[in-house]
Every structure is written in C-alpha cells, then in structure tokens.
Amino acid sequence: MDAQQQAKERDQAMRKTSVVGAIVNLVLTVVKIVFGIIGQSTALVADGVHSLADLSTDLMVWFAAKYSNQPADKEHPYGHARIETAFTVGLGVVLIITAIGIVVDSGQRLLNPDTLLQPTPIVLLIAAISIIANEGLYQYTMRIARDFNSNLLKANAWHHRSDAISSIVVLIGVAGSLMGVPYLDAFAALGVAYMIGKIGWDQAWSSIRELIDTGMEPKTAAAVARIIENIEGVQSMHMLRSRRMGDSYLVDVHIEVDERLSVSEGHKIAEYVRFKLIESEKNITNALVHIDPEDDSLELLCIGLPFRREVLADLRKVWAGEVDAADCDSVTLHYLSGKVHVDLVRPMHDASANLSQRLAEKAQTLDYIGQVRIFYQYS
Incomplete structure (x- = not known):
C-alpha cells in the first residue's frame, strides 16, 4: 500500500470514529444533564459536561483528520501531521478547563451545604448506561488508533474511558448519597474532575513536547x-x-x-x-x-582549509616544471585531520622514485598540505 492510499484510509477511519463518538456523546450529554437535573445529582450533571467535552473533541478529531492526512506540498514539505498534534493540545486544554469548572461548582456546594443536591435512584441507571456506552467507545476508538498509530485517536479513546470511569465514580457517589451520606455526590464530582484534568494535562503536555521537537525516548x-x-x-x-x-x-x-x-x-x-x-x-x-570521513562532532579541524581552486593554484606553482598545469586538475584531495592530503595519478612511463619524492617535498612546502601520494598507471 502506498503512502497516499494509507493516508486516505487513515483519514476515513479517523472521521468514521469521530462521527460514531459524536453521536453517542451527543445522546449521553443530553441524557446526563437532563436526568442529572431531574435526579438532583451534581455528579451526573458534571459527567454530562464531561460528555459534552467528549463531543467537542470528537469534532476536533474530525477536522484534524480532514487536514492532517493531506500529502506534503510546497509550503509543508514534511506534511501536515502536526495539525493533529495541535488539535491534541486543544483537546487537552478543553479537558483541563472542564475539570476546573467542575471543581469550582462542587467546591462551592461543599462549602455551602444548603446547596447540596439529594440524588434519586434514576441517576444510578443513567450512570450504568454511560459506563457501558463509553467503555464500548473506548474499545472501538483504541482499536482504530492502534491500527493507524494515531496519538489523537488514542487521546480521544482515553477521553471516552475517562468518561466511563467518571460514571463509575458517579455511581458510587450517588449510591452513598442514597444511603444517607449527602456529601458523597459532590465528592464524586471532584473525583471526576481530577481524572478529567489529569488526562487533559497528560495529552496536552505530550503533544507540546512534540511541537517543540522533543526527540525519541x-x-x-x-x-x-x-x-x-x-x-x-x-x-x-x-x-x-x-x-x-x-x-x-x-x-x-x-x-x-x-x-x-x-x-x-x-x-x-x-x-x-x-x-x-x-x-x-x-x-x-x-x-x-x-x-x-572523521568525527566532526568534537572539532571542525578542516573548517579553515582552502577550497580546491586555491589548492590547485598553489600546487601548479610549486610543481612548475615537474607536472603540466592541466595534469593538476586530476588530483584527488582529502580533507582530514586539519590537513589537505593529495593523490596524483601519473602515467607509468613517468614512474620514478625521485619524481615522487620531489613532488611530495615541494607540495609539503605549503603548510596546509599533509600526505602526498603519487600513483602510476598504464595509459
């Protein structure tokens, strides 16, 4: 499968997942808030707000999928994948803001006992339905996230699971309130807020690290x-x-x-x-x-050495009378250990130990020249 086809399938899977999640969360939001008010449960209303945040993140996933899977272009040579990352940061911020709102509301009720609500048994049924629905969304979304290795979908999957966990907390809090401990419903709402905030922070921080080019583990x-x-x-x-x-x-x-x-x-x-x-x-x-050719992470030893044009001009001067100027063009230069090392190929009929020695000695009068090697070959 080529990259373009894979990106297309990834886009379709992400959009389908977000649509399914949005439909489920829209229904849960309405049901939780309505029955939270009817059933007098602060925790269930808070859980409804959590589902509303889930709905907003499903919409984020849909828009991110639309743009982040587009192929690279002239303005974005590395592709558009970080659009997904930016949306994940936004998702995390939404979660944190949601958590803060729940904490403020529950804290005010705990400080003013007269405002504490007394839940009714219907809340237990709604919480149980929410647990089943959100755990199902988690499993579905996480499977797609693993298939396409999408951090945004993984974040959204955990968002669904956090909603399921928060509904469990609601279930426990409401059950305690029905047994005569009225504070438990408000404390359950605080527990929900903590979970929402932690997941939001973890997802936002992970994506911020990516945006600032944090490397591999x-x-x-x-x-x-x-x-x-x-x-x-x-x-x-x-x-x-x-x-x-x-x-x-x-x-x-x-x-x-x-x-x-x-x-x-x-x-x-x-x-x-x-x-x-x-x-x-x-x-x-x-x-x-x-x-x-050598480890340049310690020191750039060859950074100040002359380029080929200047080296050849110097060699032509010191080799004048020994080598034709045109023959100097064929030398191979090696920039190593702060020196320029020279390889020169000559025809076999010029082979002479004296010639090799003279060429080496004359070249090394240039202070930047290192080893000089003369090779002979048959024409």
Whole structure:
C-alpha cells in the first residue's frame, strides 16, 4: 500500500470514529444533564459536561483528520501531521478547563451545604448506561488508533474511558448519597474532575513536547543507533537527532566511513542506512544521513582549509616544471585531520622514485598540505 492510499484510509477511519463518538456523546450529554437535573445529582450533571467535552473533541478529531492526512506540498514539505498534534493540545486544554469548572461548582456546594443536591435512584441507571456506552467507545476508538498509530485517536479513546470511569465514580457517589451520606455526590464530582484534568494535562503536555521537537525516548534512540552501527561500511555514528511528526519520527545522523572512500560509495552506504531506518519498526518515515570521513562532532579541524581552486593554484606553482598545469586538475584531495592530503595519478612511463619524492617535498612546502601520494598507471 502506498503512502497516499494509507493516508486516505487513515483519514476515513479517523472521521468514521469521530462521527460514531459524536453521536453517542451527543445522546449521553443530553441524557446526563437532563436526568442529572431531574435526579438532583451534581455528579451526573458534571459527567454530562464531561460528555459534552467528549463531543467537542470528537469534532476536533474530525477536522484534524480532514487536514492532517493531506500529502506534503510546497509550503509543508514534511506534511501536515502536526495539525493533529495541535488539535491534541486543544483537546487537552478543553479537558483541563472542564475539570476546573467542575471543581469550582462542587467546591462551592461543599462549602455551602444548603446547596447540596439529594440524588434519586434514576441517576444510578443513567450512570450504568454511560459506563457501558463509553467503555464500548473506548474499545472501538483504541482499536482504530492502534491500527493507524494515531496519538489523537488514542487521546480521544482515553477521553471516552475517562468518561466511563467518571460514571463509575458517579455511581458510587450517588449510591452513598442514597444511603444517607449527602456529601458523597459532590465528592464524586471532584473525583471526576481530577481524572478529567489529569488526562487533559497528560495529552496536552505530550503533544507540546512534540511541537517543540522533543526527540525519541532514550531506549528508542539507542535501538536506532544499534541499527546504524551494525550496517556494513559504517565505522561509527554521532549527532543522532530526531523529532516527532504526528505518528512518526524524522531522523538525521552523521555516520563515519573510511576516510578514503569515493563519494559514490559513501553515498551508497548513506542511502542504505536511510533505507534500513525507514524499514525498521521505529516509526521512522524519513532520515537524513550525513557522511563524515572523521568525527566532526568534537572539532571542525578542516573548517579553515582552502577550497580546491586555491589548492590547485598553489600546487601548479610549486610543481612548475615537474607536472603540466592541466595534469593538476586530476588530483584527488582529502580533507582530514586539519590537513589537505593529495593523490596524483601519473602515467607509468613517468614512474620514478625521485619524481615522487620531489613532488611530495615541494607540495609539503605549503603548510596546509599533509600526505602526498603519487600513483602510476598504464595509459
């Protein structure tokens, strides 16, 4: 399945899940608030507000699915996955605000006992129905979230489960009130508020960490490093960095290879590293692999060395009379350990130990030149 088809299926699944959740939560919101008022239960009314928050987050999921699964474009070369992340932050904020509202209302009732409500038995039935409905939504939404690895759907699934748990708390609180402990209903509402607030904080903070480019967990990063280091041709690696983009990671890393490899062979190794990272089970969608002939994470030893044009101009001067100016164009330069090392290929009929020695000695009069190697080949 190609990426575009997968994104399309993900979009459809997220929208379907949000529509099912919205319908169920709309019904639960109305039923809980109406019967909470009729049955005189602060906790059930609070639970109704919780369902209303669930309804709002189902709508968020629908809009996030519409935009976050769009393919990359010129203005968004890494795709639109962080739209989902931003909506998840919004979901968390809604939960926290909901929790604060419930705490304020319940706290005021506890401080003013005359305002405490006396629940009726009908509240128990509504709470039980809510528990069954929300646990069913949790199982359904979490299954889709795992199939498509969506943090937003996982957050919404836990939102449904928190509603189920809060209904359990309502059930216990109302049962206690009916047995003669009137404060339990208000305390149950506070318990609901705590659960709502904690889930909201956890989801919002996790998504904020993604938005500020928090990297992989240390264990995951270590596993990625092992994959890279076990690839043939990779001598070591450093500067492994990652950032989350929706349900996946973007990675960039520096790998050290043999210092005298050709550009094409180094590129092949880099491409293979990229392929193995994307192929791994670490949710990596893309990787940028930088090739180093030596570890440049400690010190940029070659940063001040001259570029090829200047090096060739200097070599033509010191090799004047020994090598034709045009032949200097074919030298291979290696920038290593703060020096420019030179490889020169000459025809076999010029082979001479004296010539090799003279060329090396003259080149090394340039203070930035390191090793000089002369190779001879048949024409």
